[in-house]
Amino acid sequence: MGTMKTDVVVIGAGLIGAHTAVQLADRGFGVVLVDPDPPGGEQAASYGNAAWLSSHSVLPPAAPGVWKQVPRWLMDPLGPLSLRPTYLPRVAPWLWRYLASASTEAKLRTIAAHLRALLVGAPALHAEIAARAGLSHLIDAECGLMHVYPDRAAYAADAMAWDIRRDLGIAFEEVEGEELARRQPDLAPEYRFAIHVPEGGQCRDPGAYCAGLVAHAETLGARRIIARATGFRESGGKLTAVETTQGEIACSAAVIAAGAHSRALAIKAGDRVPLESERGYHVTIAGGDNLPGPTTGVMISDRKVVISRLQHGVRCAGQVEIAGLDAAPNWRRAEVLRTHLAKVFPGLDTAEGRVWMGHRPSTPDGLPVIGRASRLSGVVQSFGHGHVGLVSSARTGRLNAQLVAGEEPEIDLAPFSPARFA
Numbered sequence: 001m002g003t004m005k006t007d008v009v010v011i012g013a014g015l016i017g018a019h020t021a022v023q024l025a026d027r028g029f030g031v032v033l034v035d036p037d038p039p040g041g042e043q044a045a046s047y048g049n050a051a052w053l054s055s056h057s058v059l060p061p062a063a064p065g066v067w068k069q070v071p072r073w074l075m076d077p078l079g080p081l082s083l084r085p086t087y088l089p090r091v092a093p094w095l096w097r098y099l100a101s102a103s104t105e106a107k108l109r110t111i112a113a114h115l116r117a118l119l120v121g122a123p124a125l126h127a128e129i130a131a132r133a134g135l136s137h138l139i140d141a142e143c144g145l146m147h148v149y150p151d152r153a154a155y156a157a158d159a160m161a162w163d164i165r166r167d168l169g170i171a172f173e174e175v176e177g178e179e180l181a182r183r184q185p186d187l188a189p190e191y192r193f194a195i196h197v198p199e200g201g202q203c204r205d206p207g208a209y210c211a212g213l214v215a216h217a218e219t220l221g222a223r224r225i226i227a228r229a230t231g232f233r234e235s236g237g238k239l240t241a242v243e244t245t246q247g248e249i250a251c252s253a254a255v256i257a258a259g260a261h262s263r264a265l266a267i268k269a270g271d272r273v274p275l276e277s278e279r280g281y282h283v284t285i286a287g288g289d290n291l292p293g294p295t296t297g298v299m300i301s302d303r304k305v306v307i308s309r310l311q312h313g314v315r316c317a318g319q320v321e322i323a324g325l326d327a328a329p330n331w332r333r334a335e336v337l338r339t340h341l342a343k344v345f346p347g348l349d350t351a352e353g354r355v356w357m358g359h360r361p362s363t364p365d366g367l368p369v370i371g372r373a374s375r376l377s378g379v380v381q382s383f384g385h386g387h388v389g390l391v392s393s394a395r396t397g398r399l400n401a402q403l404v405a406g407e408e409p410e411i412d413l414a415p416f417s418p419a420r421f422a
Contacts, residue, residue: 005250006030009242011229012258013039014046018213019397025220036228040210048358050306050317053201055122058112060366062102080304084323097364114415123201125394133216145200147299149193186292204311239378255380260359262383270375271418277359281334282317292347316341329357362386370416381418
């Protein structure tokens with residue numbers, strides 16, 4: 001390839017990188033997008049997520065007292081959390097910080113307020129960007145989302161989470177009994193209570209959405225290079241080029257948006273971020289809108305899974321497996337999801353489902369990293385979005401473009417600072 005020249009290199013063509021490239025190209029920057037894999041391809045978290053645009057997902061997965069449940073979950077073959085024993089020595093410091101960061105209600109409320117600033121209005125923002133990119137058919141900004149419980153008592157056990165959401169201005173309504181059966185006719189009858197969040201939306205095909213955004217960025221002038229970014233060249237503490245497996249790309253700005261693979265590059269730009277892969281699985285049953293399943297996306301509280309109706313079928317997604325980037329998938333975790341799906345929607349034939357595993361890039365405090373690199377001027381860090389990658393990607397793309405352009409970011413980025421772990 002030799003040496004290319006551009007204004008900004010965006011490292012990573014997942015949803016964060018795709019939205020960033022669109023926003024930068026929209027502002028007239030020359031953009032090169034670097035990724036070794038196809039945008040929205042099956043290797044990517046942007047392909048296999050739960051497809052929720054859940055602007056109410058403001059709570060980190062850890063919560064006060066959650067450590068008491070961890071041993072039980074680890075012992076339960078159907079449980080939501082699994083940990084490879086051989087990986088424990090390496091991940092123990094991260095796990096400790098993960099549990100400690102949400103150990104009190106006050107800490108939880110602080111994290112929730114920061115996440116709300118990032119997520120508020122997300123479905124409408126996605127719809128607006130999708131419309132400009134010719135992708136409106138992939139975004140439903142007004143369907144609402146549902147959290148389903150066996151009964152009111154199970155909901156009451158979750159009261160703190162809903163109190164925090166209410167205090168942040170998130171509206172929701174209770175749905176129970178016959179009304180729930182009317183709204184979700186295929187749902188198993190043992191689920192008798194739900195919370196409906198009207199502001200929630202859904203993506204109809206996250207992989208196609210990611211690929212479509214990258215294609216849109218290309219129509220705006222962005223170029224895509226099939227390569228892996230390996231490091232940076234600098235002069236006097238300022239970025240002058242991004243080094244890749246296909247040669248150097250001369251530039252004065254770069255955005256690290258390589259998801260779970262961002263850690264090594266982040267270190268080269270001056271930030272040691274405790275980034276871990278929360279491996280997730282899904283099973284997708286192919287078919288059209290006549291398949292039994294949810295009318296709108298449902299989170300099944302007692303099974304810790306999300307079930308969504310996509311353009312091409314019904315997907316059950318969930319699980320947190322701590323085993324690093326390199327371990328082979330444990331397909332039993334995906335079979336657990338198939339079991340859950342069959343129990344929640346008994347009319348659905350789950351035999352032919354396709355299984356998948358991917359990497360959620362996660363920080364221990366449940367907040368992504370978004371901000372200028374500590375050491376290398378011109379580099380923006382943008383990764384670690386954990387369970388909110390899809391929903392947060394549109395605003396994160398705008399924030400990244402604002403940072404590159406020297407504009408005032410639309411929200412306070414101090415809580416997301418890459419230097420906060422130093």
